[in-house]
Amino acid sequence: MNSLLHKHQLKKLFLGRRGNDGLLFKIVLYLLLIGISFIFLYPLLSMLSMSLMSVEDLVDSSISWVPRNPTLRHFESAFVWMKFWESFLDSLQVSIYPTIATVVSSALIGYGFGRFEFPLKKLLMGLMIAMFLIPSVLTYIPTTVLYRDLKIFGIDLQLMNSIRAFWVPALVGNGIRQTIFILIFYQFFKMIPHELIEAASMDGSGPFRTFLTIAIPMAAPAFLICGLYSFVWYWNETTLARLYFGSSVTTLPMRLESFIAMYRSMYAQGKVTLDTVSSIYNTGVQYAMTLLSILPLLVIYIFAQKWFVEGVDKSGIAGS
């Protein structure tokens, strides 16, 4: 009897009462969480450690993680080479305007698709997804040709060589991967209980007012997701930026890319000497630049993340 009780208690301790409060479950959960966190942090950490190594440490194969002579020199030269502040301001411009355009238009379009029934709705949504499926490599040339002389109501938009090439298409639902945002909003607006919307329209609220006062606050997490992600995507976009902006705008990731290209071509031509390596062209500088180009994102993300958890938790209260 006694041992049976003991056994029972042990089982309860390890497996828990409901399956997710036992010790075993907890251990596995934490192991997995920590392991995966390590995988995600690994590139960041190894870039950080390599960017802090001096040139001698980089060559020395016995040093893998902790630099023997830590130095900030690579960061200094990366900072100067990238013209950090100038490129940073460009990056901000390139990311903020398209993000606002993307979020506003995606919310409207998602609400239109999610809340209302109209003829050809299924077909239009299918078309939207189909256009999202077209491999982006294919559309580079046609888009540049199209944007060069895009007119709306007879007004020449002059998209090329300015950041309009990013935010005007975003405003009409053709931003970078915007379909996914429209779909996210679509699902979120569909999840809002019908009774709320009906009650509002009973009380004489027009569709636009209902959208502003009821739908938007209920879809707060969707706004956060879409805002954050489209910011990050516009920030990191280099191929399209190069195609559209030419040399008028140079963002941080574009600087990084041109540095890598230069590094590679020098290497291919055999121009790499001890002098060039120790001055600027080494992996340490490259990683320092990579870190500098994503640093603003990390900072924004750490703040937004706090909000995000709050926003998500708050909206979770409002079930039907």
Added chain:
Amino acid sequence: MKKFIVDVKSFFFTVGEFLKKILTCIKNAIKPIITKIMRYSGLAFLAKKLRLLPNKVKQAIYGLLFIMPWLIGLGLIGIPLLSKSIRMALSDKYYFIAGVGWQITGTWSDFTQFKRIITSEPYHLTQILNTINDISLVVPLVVVFALILALMLNQKVKARAIFRTIFFIPVILLSGNLLAGFQSNQLLTVPAIASGAISSILSDYFPQVFSEIVASAFEKIVLILWLSGVQILIFLAGLQKMDKSMYEAAEIDGASMWELFWKITLPALIPLLYINIIYTTIVYSNLSNNAIVQIINVSSDQNRSLAGTLVDEVNYGRAYSAALSWILFTIELLVIGGYSLMVKLASKRYS
């Protein structure tokens, strides 16, 4: 810190109140003017007519008004792009002449490029088959992993905020170019997987077909984890929106965690499952480690074909890569369609 936040909040609140007051003032001032304009321009008549329409028609009009931005975009950008890319794939050559612009030759009904892929490019055909295999393996894995990770992050664990912060790092780092850079610098592998230790153990103990699938999944596991950032977030947002009282009621009735997952959590996440399947397929098949994308990148090299000449186009140029892109498009469509159908069939018993 908290006091500061409260201060800021109250500041914004007072500002908001003030703005509201001003707005109502302005509204009252211009109201008679607007009604006059409406009356004389015929808009009032239209609005009256609109109100009299049956509810269904009204809903349709409102819906179309809301998606108006997208419709404009479709007409201005979407349709022209679509038709242009179809025409490119169905042409002989697509090339650039300085001062004149982009030229298209060949009649569309010849299907030149597609015939070329099927008849004279056996290597590219095998690459296409590889791509089908690859995408159809990775997509469900990413979605399932994202679901598991989202469920894990939704548990009551200590330091949840820190784990969440770390788990979304991929989204910031993972934007095409950076990922490729990581891969070439071997920042995305786990040593034990890279050395093939796991796959050799697997092939010793399991039938070959099974061990191959598992081994390739293991090889890609880090990539899969890296790709699941957005999907985790989408699932997590859905999980957070779920009604907590439903869980409590089920728990009181004695449901286990397992039952809670299958009967409450999963059915509610099914719409998000579709989104994640679509998104994963698209992102993964556009990644630069994809076999078809690699061929496209080589055959329509950025620097070369932006100023591409006729000579480049004769061999493998824009037209050929456009045809390949449409094949990739078809693959994506098949994968999305297949998995969506599976989810739909599996979820039938819930409805």
